[in-house]
Amino acid sequence: MEPLRFDGRTAIITGAGGNPSLGRAHALLLGARGANVVVNDIGSDPEARHYPGAASAETVAAEIRASGGKAVASPHSVATPEGAAAIIRTALEAFGRIDILVNNAGISIGAPFGEISPRDIQRHIDVNLMGALWCSHAAWPHMQAQGYGRIVNTTSSSMTGFANQVAYSTSKGGVWSLTRALAAEGQSLGIKVNAVSPGGYTRLVIATLEEDSPLLAHSQANLPPHLSSPAVAFLAHEICPVTGECIDSVGGAVQRCYIARTRGFSERDHSIETLAARWDEVMDENGAVCVGLADMDTSGWGLRAYKASSTSF
């Protein structure tokens, strides 16, 4: 097979300034395959705890340029509409278009749910979920106008439940639903939206785990971040065959992760007691079906015409 390349395409990778980091690995791969790359990162978050050193979007952009690629840096925050707009503007000013958005920026603060502060909960939502939403929102009109776009969101295996990571898991579950909803709306516009659930030994992992954590040692020994990047690049390529999917890509293992619906039962006049009697049928996984593309609602359901709220944000 001919190498899959991205010549003429412009890709933004958010949160890609760390080393080691997943975003940097994605940016280096896309840059090496010919994409114009916008490397985004706020650098160091003054509230980030336990992070080794600082991230630098400019350093990673310089790495790409030093290898013969094309890259610029963006220091803006994904967590506000203004920051997201500035990231997209950087791409348009440098390269004239935006084809690929990899929403990768994220934070993780492990804490028991009864102890984590409201501020730290909010930060997960602001960066991990709203960051992906704001950047997609800013890129969308440009992708829609050109009838082409690829968005790759970053979720996490924690979205299926992770103790002491409630805020993080919640934000990542939101990213999965964001992926599905954008995919449904993008289907008729030429915009494909998928998610990757990655894994890698990165500054986030170092900052989140205790130094003697077996998970940290496993990650360091087995999970170099670049092993998650081919899945991101594939979903970002024009040949990407799917939309609305979540692909796990960790340490060389690549899998599809999906929600399934059991056959259950249908009985119009059922009572609470019916449920008690037929609960096994509700839970039975035999014959369960994947909630796939056909389950997305792309019709819009005849919604009323939208008029933007005049209330300021």
Ligand SMILES: NC(=O)c1ccc[n+]([C@@H]2O[C@H](COP(=O)([O-])OP(=O)(O)OC[C@H]3O[C@@H](n4cnc5c(N)ncnc54)[C@H](O)[C@@H]3O)[C@@H](O)[C@H]2O)c1
């Ligand atoms: N490393 C793993 O094992 C793992 C597992 C599952 C999911 N993830 C996800 O992968 C993504 C990348 O994480 P990573 O492990 O490479 O960690 P990382 O800390 O190296 O990368 C995240 C980057 O996001 C940047 N960032 C934070 N807030 C930002 C903001 N407001 N605007 C712009 N940039 C911001 C940080 O400066 C950092 O460089 C994250 O979304 C993370 O949740 C990582």
